[in-house]
Amino acid sequence: xxxxxxxxxxxxxxxxxxxxxxxxxxxxxxxxxxxxxxxxxxxxxxxxxxxxxxxxxxxxxxxxxxxxxxxxxxxxxxxxxxxxxxxxxxxxxxxxxxxxxxxxxxxxxxxxxxxxxxxxxxxxxxxxxxxxxxxxxxxxxxxxxxxxxxxxxxxxxxxxxxxxxxxxxxxxxxxxxxxxxxxxxxxxxxxxxxxxxxxxxxxxxxxxxxxxxxxxxxxxxxxxxxxxxxxxxxxxxxxxxxxxxxxxxxxxxxxxxxxxxxxxxxxxxxxxxxxxxxxxxxxxxxxxxxxxxxxxxxxxxxxxxxxxxxxxxxxxxxxxxxxxxxxxxxxxxxxxxxxxxxxxxxxxxxxxxxxxxxxxxxxxxxxxxxxxxxxxxxxxxxxxxxxxxxxxxxxxxxxxxxxxxxxxxxxxxxxxxxxxxxxxxxxxxxxxxxxxxxxxxxxxxxxxxxxxxxxxxxxxxxxxxxxxxxxxxxxxxxxxxxxxxxxxxxxxxxxxxxxxxxxxxxxxxxx
Amino acid sequence: xxxxxxxxxxxxxxxxxxxxxxxxxxxxxxxxxxxxxxxxxxxxxxxxxxxxxxxxxxxxxxxxxxxxxxxxxxxxxxxxxxxxxxxxxxxxxxxxxxxxxxxxxxxxxxxxxxxxxxxxxxxxxxxxxxxxxxxxxxxxxxxxxxxxxxxx
Numbered sequence: 001x002x003x004x005x006x007x008x009x010x011x012x013x014x015x016x017x018x019x020x021x022x023x024x025x026x027x028x029x030x031x032x033x034x035x036x037x038x039x040x041x042x043x044x045x046x047x048x049x050x051x052x053x054x055x056x057x058x059x060x061x062x063x064x065x066x067x068x069x070x071x072x073x074x075x076x077x078x079x080x081x082x083x084x085x086x087x088x089x090x091x092x093x094x095x096x097x098x099x100x101x102x103x104x105x106x107x108x109x110x111x112x113x114x115x116x117x118x119x120x121x122x123x124x125x126x127x128x129x130x131x132x133x134x135x136x137x138x139x140x141x142x143x144x145x146x147x148x149x150x151x152x153x154x155x156x157x158x159x160x161x162x163x164x165x166x167x168x169x170x171x172x173x174x175x176x177x178x179x180x181x182x183x184x185x186x187x188x189x190x191x192x193x194x195x196x197x198x199x200x201x202x203x204x205x206x207x208x209x210x211x212x213x214x215x216x217x218x219x220x221x222x223x224x225x226x227x228x229x230x231x232x233x234x235x236x237x238x239x240x241x242x243x244x245x246x247x248x249x250x251x252x253x254x255x256x257x258x259x260x261x262x263x264x265x266x267x268x269x270x271x272x273x274x275x276x277x278x279x280x281x282x283x284x285x286x287x288x289x290x291x292x293x294x295x296x297x298x299x300x301x302x303x304x305x306x307x308x309x310x311x312x313x314x315x316x317x318x319x320x321x322x323x324x325x326x327x328x329x330x331x332x333x334x335x336x337x338x339x340x341x342x343x344x345x346x347x348x349x350x351x352x353x354x355x356x357x358x359x360x361x362x363x364x365x366x367x368x369x370x371x372x373x374x375x376x377x378x379x380x381x382x383x384x385x386x387x388x389x390x391x392x393x394x395x396x397x398x399x400x401x402x403x404x405x406x407x408x409x410x411x412x413x414x415x416x417x418x419x420x421x422x423x424x425x426x427x428x429x430x431x432x433x434x435x436x437x438x439x440x441x442x443x444x445x446x447x448x449x450x451x452x453x454x455x456x457x458x459x460x461x462x463x464x465x466x467x468x469x470x471x472x473x474x475x476x477x478x479x480x481x482x483x484x485x486x487x488x489x490x491x492x493x494x495x496x497x498x499x500x501x502x503x504x505x506x507x508x509x510x511x
Numbered sequence: 512x513x514x515x516x517x518x519x520x521x522x523x524x525x526x527x528x529x530x531x532x533x534x535x536x537x538x539x540x541x542x543x544x545x546x547x548x549x550x551x552x553x554x555x556x557x558x559x560x561x562x563x564x565x566x567x568x569x570x571x572x573x574x575x576x577x578x579x580x581x582x583x584x585x586x587x588x589x590x591x592x593x594x595x596x597x598x599x600x601x602x603x604x605x606x607x608x609x610x611x612x613x614x615x616x617x618x619x620x621x622x623x624x625x626x627x628x629x630x631x632x633x634x635x636x637x638x639x640x641x642x643x644x645x646x647x648x649x650x651x652x653x654x655x656x657x658x659x660x661x662x663x
Contacts, residue, residue: 011635011648012634012635012637012638012648012650014648015635015638015649015650015651016650016651045542047638048637049639050638068535082617174565178632178634179631180597180632181600181601181602181603181631181632182602182605182632182636183632183634183636184634184635184636184637186634187634218635219548219585219631220634220643221634221650222646223648255539255540257545257584258544258545258548259585260547260548260583260584260585260586261583261584261585261630262583262584263525263631273543274544275540275541276540276541277541277542277543277544277579278541278543278575278579279568279578279579279582280582280583281582286639290520295540297594328662329602333536336636336637338636338639339602339603339604339606339607339636339639340606340607340639341637344636344637344638345637367607376602376632380601380602380631400586406538408564408573410603410636412602412603412636413606414606415606418606421604423605426602430601430631433631434631436582443571487559497521
């Protein structure tokens, strides 16, 4: 039997030399005349082990990592020069996870529809084609799935609104403008299991009566864009997309669009403007995109991970998905661990894991070996958490109750060299750089905020200026049109609240 | 459909080519971004002289095209130098010393053929610091590695 050898083609793996490793593996197969095939899956999401090379064995896949290209020949002999990991599935990091959305990522050949089906793909879409659109919507509502982009709005309710809206043309729009620092799950999924996203969007189309979908992918993700383009082409050829989806007589097709480097286009109304060929400026709501979205037609806008969860809901049933999780946070959440951490990677688990388990048990502490001082959760608009709050459970409500948010699931670790006053300044600076300029609090307030923090850092009237920052944050929170201005106060206020000593440090040193 | 990452040698401005690119994509819904991407890719930037041509093809005002062109960070208004390092300056990379890396790079590259630009997140947050160097993604970078990659 032909042996399969796996070297990821995920962008992160490639960024540390996976391509050179794959070439070396191919050379070795040829030189030794082996009956072996090189497969290029996505990543398992165990990034500290990349490039990770896996060999099919009698008891499953055994891995080596990180592997350097020059070590590859030794992997085929008795004395491998790269760390031997044994059965990859048995690595505690992976074994303890509940991979539902990411069940296939890093395992299958991402562009092989046959591989996708062998591993359970298309079951959800086939089921959706058997039942009435209203039943699809009901199942998604019952599953408890909430938008994984960050806002956490119930996906099924959104779909029900679009299904009920009048309109000859409706649209499905996938938000793949994953701009939050510390997040990469959308990228991994598009690169490692693109048919899952296509299947999820097709199910959404059936549910609400939309025949056309767009995937808006940020330009910082060239690999994901190419992989998706290949998958859409294959899906059309296999009649999974097109005028007659899987011979059902129903129509659904997908077009990919590339962003142009604007963080704000991750905001749904701004994304719609951008898709229409305009400046990515936020729209006032109402009307909701579900009623008047793309080209003023009823539109479902969901994140990559929300669509990708739907095939499981359809294939395994709403109860299967809902049984994961806690409280009102149902299902699994792909948590993305990064920054200054020893073992950064993707952790898909039911909601409810504590921040400490994520950072210490999975992450193993900082990469620099220094103590963890702060963790930012939920991207650039998320709170900075101190050790005292690390026992908070990963759950929409539990995080909100402590002044933070889980957002898109990014967890960024900082060691004790971090200066939280500078991080607060950066939050405001980022808001100033990325503001679309439509509303005044965000456009002007962010710049005034940077100036005021600069004064604090220079030791000028610290108490008064901190009051001014707090006041400004209130204006931003209450007066901004969208989440960029509205949530920028979260990192700023959390830094002020949990790390006040950093705002007086320079003044103390100067005194 | 544009495939990002494809590198064509930047060409001198060619009005006919701009019109041809715009005409070829104008049937798309919301065609302006795909057209600007195509021009940016073909010429390495979007020349001021392309604006009225695109406006004419799409039946938009020049102001509308100018507004979109200047809103997005990706569209260059002038030719880029030979090598571009788009260094991630966002939080995950900050946690791994991206600010210091940026300062050192700026110093090392001043006046040379390597342009250092900021980008906010490349989705490589577990292998920070990260950068796109001439369109290719790299992780676990330091100054020596960036300079070696950018100069080859």
